[in-house]
Amino acid sequence: EADIYQTPRYLVIGTGKKITLECSQTMGHDKMYWYQQDPGMELHLIHYSYGVNSTEKGDLSSESTVSRIRTEHFPLTLESARPSHTSQYLCASSDQVSLGTDTQYFGPGTRLTVL
Amino acid sequence: ILNVEQSPQSLHVQEGDSTNFTCSFPSSNFYALHWYRWETAKSPEALFVMTLNGDEKKKGRISATLNTKEGYSYLYIKGSQPEDSATYLCAFRPTSNTGKLIFGQGTTLQVKP
Numbered sequence: 001e002a003d004i005y006q007t008p009r010y011l012v013i014g015t016g017k018k019i020t021l022e023c024s025q026t027m028g029h030d031k032m033y034w035y036q037q038d039p040g041m042e043l044h045l046i047h048y049s050y051g052v053n054s055t056e057k058g059d060l061s062s063e064s065t066v067s068r069i070r071t072e073h074f075p076l077t078l079e080s081a082r083p084s085h086t087s088q089y090l091c092a093s094s095d096q097v098s099l100g101t102d103t104q105y106f107g108p109g110t111r112l113t114v115l
Numbered sequence: 116i117l118n119v120e121q122s123p124q125s126l127h128v129q130e131g132d133s134t135n136f137t138c139s140f141p142s143s144n145f146y147a148l149h150w151y152r153w154e155t156a157k158s159p160e161a162l163f164v165m166t167l168n169g170d171e172k173k174k175g176r177i178s179a180t181l182n183t184k185e186g187y188s189y190l191y192i193k194g195s196q197p198e199d200s201a202t203y204l205c206a207f208r209p210t211s212n213t214g215k216l217i218f219g220q221g222t223t224l225q226v227k228p
Contacts, residue, residue, distance in 0.1 A: 004158070031214055033215075035218075040220065041220060042119070042218045042219060042220050042221075043204070043206075043218040044218075045215055045216070048214075048215065050214075058215070059215070059217075090158075090159070094214065102214060103149070103161045103164055104149075104161070104216065105158075105161070106151075106158040106159040106160075107158055108156070108157060108158045109158070
């Protein structure tokens with residue numbers, strides 16, 4: 001059973017605020033990912049990390065930033081939230097069982113609304 | 116740009132009906148194809164990962180097939196139950212990257228009792 005947690009689950013915030021979405025996993029996975037999903041659209045990868053002190057931008061450009069100081073923790077930060085950031089954000093992690101077939105385990109997501 | 120297409124976008128069936136939906140992906144640079152089930156207010160849950168042309172996987176009443184030469188995968192649900200109601204996502208992993216998945220939009224299944 002996957003143990004990956006995201007907080008908050010829902011967030012409504014005003015424009016210009018700085019926010020951090022938390023993601024933690026207790027499985028010791030090296031790889032972690034952040035996806036963004038707009039209603040009715042695909043999950044798009046915005047950030048990923050293959051280990052501590054390793055972060056890369058994903059396929060979808062994002063104004064958010066991430067850090068990976070500890071294996072289990074992969075927070076995402078928006079320095080100044082805007083209405084265009086309104087979306088659902090999902091965090092995932094995986095362990096490299098064999099290259100390419102490692103299953104990603106997802107958190108429940110954070111639904112962000114910026115007014 | 117690599118596109119993954121799922122059809123239909125949504126599906127309504129009666130309890131007991133069998134159903135299937137399609138995931139289309141690029142046939143070149145194939146490495147793996149994943150299926151996930153995503154129930155409302157829950158986390159997406161992994162169903163299958165398939166890597167070989169002709170692969171068939173089964174989990175209870177749900178099964179999946181893979182054709183890498185023509186670039187499609189089918190997901191079948193036999194005798195749908197209300198608890199099968201969810202969005203089913205497929206994700207393609209090409210050989211050109213290391214672990215990143217490209218997701219389709221999903222097929223949302225609603226099973227009426």
